[in-house]
Amino acid sequence: MLPLFPLRIPSLARSGQSLLSKFSPSTRPIVPRRFFYGHISDTKMAPQLEPFFKQVDESSETFIDRLRKAVAIPSISAQDENRKDVFRMAQFLADELTALGAEVEQRPLGKQPGKEHLDLPPVVVARYGNDKNKKTILVYGHYDVQPAQKEDGWATEPFELTIDEKGRMYGRGSTDDKGPVLGWVNVIEAHRKAGIELPVNLLCCFEGMEEYGSEGLDDFIQAEAKKYFKDTDAVCISDNYWLGTEKPCLTYGLRGCNYYSVSVSGPAQDLHSGVFGGSAHEPMTDLVTVLSKLVDPQGNILIPGLMDLVAPMTEDEKSLYGNISYTMENLHESLGSETGIHPNKERTLMARWRYPSLSIHGIEGAYSAPGAKTVIPAKVIGKFSIRTVPNMESEDVNKLVFDHIKAEFAKLNSKNKLDVWLQHDGKWWVASPKHWNFSAASKAVQQVFGVEPDMTREGGSIPVTLTFEQATGKNVLLLPMGSSTDAAHSANEKLDRRNYIEGTKLLGAYLHYVAEEPATE
Numbered sequence: 001m002l003p004l005f006p007l008r009i010p011s012l013a014r015s016g017q018s019l020l021s022k023f024s025p026s027t028r029p030i031v032p033r034r035f036f037y038g039h040i041s042d043t044k045m046a047p048q049l050e051p052f053f054k055q056v057d058e059s060s061e062t063f064i065d066r067l068r069k070a071v072a073i074p075s076i077s078a079q080d081e082n083r084k085d086v087f088r089m090a091q092f093l094a095d096e097l098t099a100l101g102a103e104v105e106q107r108p109l110g111k112q113p114g115k116e117h118l119d120l121p122p123v124v125v126a127r128y129g130n131d132k133n134k135k136t137i138l139v140y141g142h143y144d145v146q147p148a149q150k151e152d153g154w155a156t157e158p159f160e161l162t163i164d165e166k167g168r169m170y171g172r173g174s175t176d177d178k179g180p181v182l183g184w185v186n187v188i189e190a191h192r193k194a195g196i197e198l199p200v201n202l203l204c205c206f207e208g209m210e211e212y213g214s215e216g217l218d219d220f221i222q223a224e225a226k227k228y229f230k231d232t233d234a235v236c237i238s239d240n241y242w243l244g245t246e247k248p249c250l251t252y253g254l255r256g257c258n259y260y261s262v263s264v265s266g267p268a269q270d271l272h273s274g275v276f277g278g279s280a281h282e283p284m285t286d287l288v289t290v291l292s293k294l295v296d297p298q299g300n301i302l303i304p305g306l307m308d309l310v311a312p313m314t315e316d317e318k319s320l321y322g323n324i325s326y327t328m329e330n331l332h333e334s335l336g337s338e339t340g341i342h343p344n345k346e347r348t349l350m351a352r353w354r355y356p357s358l359s360i361h362g363i364e365g366a367y368s369a370p371g372a373k374t375v376i377p378a379k380v381i382g383k384f385s386i387r388t389v390p391n392m393e394s395e396d397v398n399k400l401v402f403d404h405i406k407a408e409f410a411k412l413n414s415k416n417k418l419d420v421w422l423q424h425d426g427k428w429w430v431a432s433p434k435h436w437n438f439s440a441a442s443k444a445v446q447q448v449f450g451v452e453p454d455m456t457r458e459g460g461s462i463p464v465t466l467t468f469e470q471a472t473g474k475n476v477l478l479l480p481m482g483s484s485t486d487a488a489h490s491a492n493e494k495l496d497r498r499n500y501i502e503g504t505k506l507l508g509a510y511l512h513y514v515a516e517e518p519a520t521e
């Protein structure tokens with residue numbers, strides 16, 4: 001039998017045990033592969049997968065149409081003026097699920113903290129199936145999206161799904177996270193159309209504030225863990241990406257995210273630079289000086305003491321990186337340039353997965369429109385975030401950040417006023433993939449894509465992952481649909497048709513293999 005996972009996590013590497021060896025079935029008849037990526041695995045076809053796959057293929061245009069409708073709703077959680085669209089998107093999702101026979105509720109989360117004139121979008125929860133003899137899988141995703149404007153460099157309208165001749169489906173939210181969320185809806189529809197029973201009970205939890213720090217969701221999950229989510233046997237989240245474009249992965253770690261604002265203000269209003277330039281302290285000059293003390297061009301964080309919070313790299317851990325299917329070409333392909341900092345894939349992956357990074361995102365109040373306005377902005381707010389890793393605690397990070405920024409500002413001898421605060425934080429998460437949840441997903445990947453998945457961590461953050469794990473006490477698996485070239489959060493975000501359709505098969509196949517796994521904790 002072929003090994004399921006050549007990659008080993010540290011504790012298993014020490015014992016020399018393959019990740020899932022204890023869960024591997026002993027007999028695996030070889031089945032025909034749909035795709036071939038150079039390594040044929042021999043996962044046994046779960047019963048009823050064949051008609052399910054066939055139905056997904058037959059319904060693919062309907063599924064793309066569903067994504068088209070979803071992308072057309074600009075559900076941008078970070079922009080107040082789009083809040084009604086976020087609500088519209090919740091309704092769309094609720095209607096789709098209801099039409100397929102799910103029991104759906106839209107749970108309100110109250111007012112948005114700090115913006116009490118705004119209601120937080122509801123959590124769309126749904127139950128499909130309630131059979132005590134079946135496992136219950138809780139799936140999470142988000143229906144809000146990042147902001148997008150054509151002027152940001154989009155080749156097409158961001159909120160019109162546009163499909164090119166290579167099957168690349170461009171549109172904001174296509175890969176993050178409307179495609180994967182609709183993947184679950186598609187799975188239900190394909191089962192109904194094919195007349196196949198869903199092999200598990202499905203609980204859905206779809207939120208509308210993920211791109212704004214999942215406001216309100218932690219409390220909701222904690223409150224519902226022993227109520228709405230009480231039957232949960234395992235959790236699955238599809239909201240991250242493959243490492244490259246060909247090989248799927250299962251993900252067992254995420255970085256956290258502490259997001260900060262730093263404001264500098266002084267003059268009572270914007271000033272004429274010809275009249276006041278050189279005779280007044282300028283907020284923008286102070287701010288860019290302070291921001292320049294946070295990170296250097298090689299990505300080194302300049303905040304004293306911050307790197308001391310990071311768990312040291314062990315030799316066992318170091319040895320994991322060589323085995324991952326990733327190349328510098330993969331990096332350059334997803335960057336769309338050769339501007340990577342590090343010389344090799346190992347250092348690149350370490351920088352993404354297990355070291356912190358600091359990114360400067362923008363400046364509010366700055367003159368950013370095209371043209372040459374000679375203004376001195378009166379108040380500017382810089383925005384930056386730190387991706388956190390084990391063992392960084394949010395409070396410790398905050399203290400180091402605040403102390404450093406205040407100390408650097410004091411050095412400027414400016415009469416302006418500085419303020420710095422945390423917008424939101426979400427903790428890092430690292431789990432063991434030695435669980436039937438991962439074993440089922442691995443078999444599903446092998447069945448649909450004919451290849452063993454890479455075991456990865458992720459540089460991005462999904463703050464509720466840890467909350468789900470702690471509140472339900474159950475295993476959480478990240479099962480991505482999109483690929484490394486999808487450009488989530490940036491201009492020309494896309495999801496490849498193949499990833500959407502085969503990804504829908506993957507989510508469905510995962511549920512079938514889950515149903516076959518022995519029921520253990």
Ligand SMILES: NCC(=O)N[C@@H](Cc1c[nH]cn1)C(=O)O
Binds near residue numbers: 239
């Ligand atoms: N697909 C996951 C994702 O994009 N997550 C966001 C979460 C976040 C954190 N702070 C603001 N949003 C990410 O940026 O990683």
Ligand SMILES: [Zn+2]
Binds near residue numbers: 142177239
């Ligand atoms: Zn996302």
Ligand SMILES: [Zn+2]
Binds near residue numbers: 489
């Ligand atoms: Zn996102």
